[in-house]
Amino acid sequence: MSSKPTDELRQEVEKRRTFAIISHPDAGKTTLTEKLLLFGGAIHTAGSVKARKAARHATSDWMEIEKQRGISVTSSVMQFQYAGKQVNILDTPGHQDFSEDTYRTLTAADSAVMLIDVAKGVEAQTIKLFQVCSKRGIPIFTFINKLDREGQNPFELLEEIERVLGIRSVPMNWPIGMGRELCGVYDRMKNQVELFNGKDHSSIEVRPTSDYNDPIIREMAGDYLADQLAQDLELLDVAGDSFDYDKVARGELTPVFFGSAVNNFGVQTFLENFLQLAPSPTPRRSTEGEIDPTDEKFSGYVFKIQANMNPAHRDRIAFLRICSGKFNRGMAVRHVRAGKEIKLSQPQQFLAQDRDIVETAYPGDIIGLFDPGIFRIGDSLAEGRDVTFDELPTFSPEIFAKVSVKNALKQKQYIKGLDQLTEEGMVQVFRSVGPFEDTYLGVVGQLQFEVFEYRMKNEYGVDIQLNRTTYQFARWLVGKVDPSKFRINSTLVKDKNDNDVALFENEYAMRTAMERLPDVKFLEMAP
Numbered sequence: 001m002s003s004k005p006t007d008e009l010r011q012e013v014e015k016r017r018t019f020a021i022i023s024h025p026d027a028g029k030t031t032l033t034e035k036l037l038l039f040g041g042a043i044h045t046a047g048s049v050k051a052r053k054a055a056r057h058a059t060s061d062w063m064e065i066e067k068q069r070g071i072s073v074t075s076s077v078m079q080f081q082y083a084g085k086q087v088n089i090l091d092t093p094g095h096q097d098f099s100e101d102t103y104r105t106l107t108a109a110d111s112a113v114m115l116i117d118v119a120k121g122v123e124a125q126t127i128k129l130f131q132v133c134s135k136r137g138i139p140i141f142t143f144i145n146k147l148d149r150e151g152q153n154p155f156e157l158l159e160e161i162e163r164v165l166g167i168r169s170v171p172m173n174w175p176i177g178m179g180r181e182l183c184g185v186y187d188r189m190k191n192q193v194e195l196f197n198g199k200d201h202s203s204i205e206v207r208p209t210s211d212y213n214d215p216i217i218r219e220m221a222g223d224y225l226a227d228q229l230a231q232d233l234e235l236l237d238v239a240g241d242s243f244d245y246d247k248v249a250r251g252e253l254t255p256v257f258f259g260s261a262v263n264n265f266g267v268q269t270f271l272e273n274f275l276q277l278a279p280s281p282t283p284r285r286s287t288e289g290e291i292d293p294t295d296e297k298f299s300g301y302v303f304k305i306q307a308n309m310n311p312a313h314r315d316r317i318a319f320l321r322i323c324s325g326k327f328n329r330g331m332a333v334r335h336v337r338a339g340k341e342i343k344l345s346q347p348q349q350f351l352a353q354d355r356d357i358v359e360t361a362y363p364g365d366i367i368g369l370f371d372p373g374i375f376r377i378g379d380s381l382a383e384g385r386d387v388t389f390d391e392l393p394t395f396s397p398e399i400f401a402k403v404s405v406k407n408a409l410k411q412k413q414y415i416k417g418l419d420q421l422t423e424e425g426m427v428q429v430f431r432s433v434g435p436f437e438d439t440y441l442g443v444v445g446q447l448q449f450e451v452f453e454y455r456m457k458n459e460y461g462v463d464i465q466l467n468r469t470t471y472q473f474a475r476w477l478v479g480k481v482d483p484s485k486f487r488i489n490s491t492l493v494k495d496k497n498d499n500d501v502a503l504f505e506n507e508y509a510m511r512t513a514m515e516r517l518p519d520v521k522f523l524e525m526a527p
C-alpha cells in the first residue's frame with residue numbers, strides 16, 4: 001500500500017521524541033521543562049519559561065481570561081535538539097483547572113514523563129493523566145523530584161506507584177541519602193555514582209564503580225549512607241523487577257529516576273536515558289489500518305483548537321500532530337471530513353521563545369495551522385487519500401452545570417454558539433428527557449465553563465447563566481433503559497447524538513442503578 005520510505009524520512013522519524021510531562025501542580029514541571037530546554041539550548045537563562053508566561057500576560061493578544069487567572073489555558077509545544085535527537089515537549093496546563101484539551105494533547109504524545117514530588121507521592125491530577133496515557137499503552141518514565149527535601153522512603157514510593165497506578169517500576173538510579181543528607185545517586189545501569197558537591201549541589205562528580213559495594217562510595221558518602229545504599233540495592237536486586245525494554249515499550253513497567261530539578265541534579269542523566277529509551281513516532285490507527293510514520297504520504301490529525309489568540313482578529317490555531325510523511329509549506333492536502341482539498345500555507349511552529357513559520361516538518365512534530373473556522377477537533381488531513389485517524393476519544397465529564405440564556409431574545413445566537421462550541425469540543429452538551437427540557441454542560445475542569453462563558457459573550461454576544469449541579473459521573477447506557485430507575489441522585493439525559501446517558505451524584509447512586517439494571521451496560525465514554 002505505501003511506497004518505500006526515503007532515507008531522509010526514515011532518519012527524521014527515528015530521531016524524533018514527542019512526549020508530555022504529566023504531574024500534579026507544584027511537582028516541578030515548569031522547573032524541569034526549563035532545565036530540559038536549557039540543555040537543548042532552546043533557552044539560555046533560567047527563568048525564561050516562567051518569564052515567557054509573564055510576558056504573554058503583558059501582551060494584549062492573549063486570552064483575557066488567561067490574564068485574569070494568570071494561568072495557561074492552552075498548551076503549546078517546545079522543540080529542541082539534543083544528542084542528535086529532535087525533542088518535542090507537549091506542554092499541558094499545569095493548573096488544577098485542567099480541561100479536556102489536556103487529555104487530548106496526551107493523544108499526540110508517543111511517551112510520557114511522570115513527575116512526582118518525593119514528599120507528596122502520587123497525587124490526584126497525576127492519577128487522571130496517568131490513566132489517559134495508560135489506556136493508550138504508551139511508555140511512561142518516572143522522575144521523582146525534590147530529592148533535596150525530606151521525602152518518603154523510596155521503597156514506599158515505588159509501592160505507592162504500583163498500588164495506586166497499577167504499574168510496576170524499575171529504579172534506574174537510587175538516592176544516596178535524602179534531604180539535608182543527600183549526597184548523590186547510584187546509577188544502577190551504568191554502575192557509577194553521581195555525587196553532588198557544594199551546598200547547592202551545583203557541581204556533579206561522576207565516578208565509575210565495580211558495583212554498589214565499591215569502597216569509593218564509602219569514601220565519598222560515609223559508612224552510614226554506604227551501608228544503607230548497599231542494603232537497599234541488595235533488596236532491589238533480589239525482590240525488584242529487572243529492566244525489560246519490551247515491558248517499558250508497552251507501558252507495563254516504568255523506569256524510575258530520582259533527582260532534583262531545581263538543583264539540576266540528575267536531570268541530564270535522566271534526559272540522556274530517556275532519549276535513548278523513549279520511542280520515536282509509532283504507527284497510528286486509522287480507517288485504512290495502521291499508518292506507519294515512514295509512509296511517504298503526509299497525514300495528521302487536529303487534536304486541539306485554540307481560539308481567540310487575538311480577539312481583534314478572531315483567528316484560531318488548529319494544532320496538528322503529523323502522523324506520516326513530510327510536511328512542506330504550501331502543500332495541498334485533503335480535509336477528509338469536509339471532502340475537499342486545502343492548501344497549508346500558514347503553518348506555525350511553537351518554540352520555547354517564539355512563533356515561527358515552518359517550511360518543513362516530520363512525523364511526531366506538531367504544527368499550528370491558521371484556522372479560518374474550517375477545522376474541528378479530530379479532523380484528519382491527508383495527502384491524496386481519505387484516511388481518518390481514530391485517536392480522539394471523548395472523555396467522561398466530571399463536573400456538570402445547567403445552562404440557559406439570560407435574554408430570551410438572544411435565543412438564536414445562543415443555540416448557534418452552543419452548537420459550534422460543542423462541535424469544537426469545548427464542552428459536552430446533554431439534554432434532559434423530561435417534560436421541561438434542561439440543558440447540561442459537562443466538562444472535566446471548571447476552567448472549561450469559564451472559557452465557554454467568555455466565548456459565548458465575546459464571540460456570540462450572549463450572556464449565559466450557569467448553575468453548577470451536584471452530578472459527578474456520566475455513564476452512556478446501552479440496553480433497555482427504564483427511567484423509573486433513575487430518580488434518586490441521578491437523572492436521564494441524551495447526548496448530542498441522542499444516546500442515552502445517566503448522570504449520577506455519587507458512586508453509590510451509580511452502583512445501585514447498575515445493580516438494578518443488570519442487562520444495561522454503563523459505559524464511561526460514548527459508544
Ligand code: GDP
Nearest residue numbers: 025026027028029030031094146260261262263
Ligand atoms: P509546576 O507547578 O509543576 O510547574 O511546578 P514549578 O516548577 O513551578 O515548581 C513548584 C515549586 O517547587 C517551585 O517553588 C520550585 O522552585 C520548586 N521546586 C521545583 N523543583 C524542585 C526541587 O528539585 N527541589 C525543591 N526543593 N524545590 C523544587
